[in-house]
Amino acid sequence: MITVANRLYVKSAYADAFEKVFRERAGLVDKMEGFISNQILRPVNEGDPYVVFTAWNSRQDFLNWVRSDEFVKGHAQSGTLPKDAYFKINVLELHECLTGFLASGLGARAARRSVQYALTML
Numbered sequence: 001m002i003t004v005a006n007r008l009y010v011k012s013a014y015a016d017a018f019e020k021v022f023r024e025r026a027g028l029v030d031k032m033e034g035f036i037s038n039q040i041l042r043p044v045n046e047g048d049p050y051v052v053f054t055a056w057n058s059r060q061d062f063l064n065w066v067r068s069d070e071f072v073k074g075h076a077q078s079g080t081l082p083k084d085a086y087f088k089i090n091v092l093e094l095h096e097c098l099t100g101f102l103a104s105g106l107g108a109r110a111a112r113r114s115v116q117y118a119l120t121m122l
Contacts, residue, residue, distance in 0.1 A: 001036065001055060001056065001057060001058075001096070001097040001100075002056050002057075002059045002061075002095065002097065003053065003054065003055050003056075003094070004053070004055075004056065004094050005051050005052070005053050005092070005095070006052040006053075006092050006093075007049040007050070007091040007092075008049050008052065008090045009050075009087050009088035009089075009090065010085060010086060010087075011084075011085055011086065012046075014081060014085035014086075017085070018050065018081060019042070021080065022052075026073060027074075028071075028073060029065060029070070029071075029074060031070075032061070032064070032065045032068070032070065033064065034056050034058055034061025034065075035054070035056060035065070036055035036056060036057065037055045038052070038053070039051075039053045039054075049090075049091070055097075059094065062094070
């Protein structure tokens with residue numbers, strides 16, 4: 001598994017518009033071969049970036065996505081924010097998952113509900 005973190009440094013004046021783009025996203029990535037998940041992480045501390053965090057079965061699956069027509073279509077609306085909406089250039093990070101764990105039992109169900117609820121708040 002590979003994870004991709006796109007760190008986007010959005011000026012606070014554009015935060016609502018940025019979040020709206022993701023609430024109204026096309027969702028084309030969801031149908032891509034090898035796609036596992038997508039999370040949009042809102043910064044808690046001043047000056048920290050938003051993080052678009054995706055997980056993929058393989059690096060090749062991710063590369064197939066960024067080279068696809070669906071990628072172009074899915075990102076067409078993100079160009080609606082002006083360049084000055086960002087105070088720093090984005091940083092793209094790819095990581096290979098070495099180990100991991102998922103919580104089990106009642107705690108895991110509660111955690112999943114919390115994540116689902118948080119995503120609806122975006």
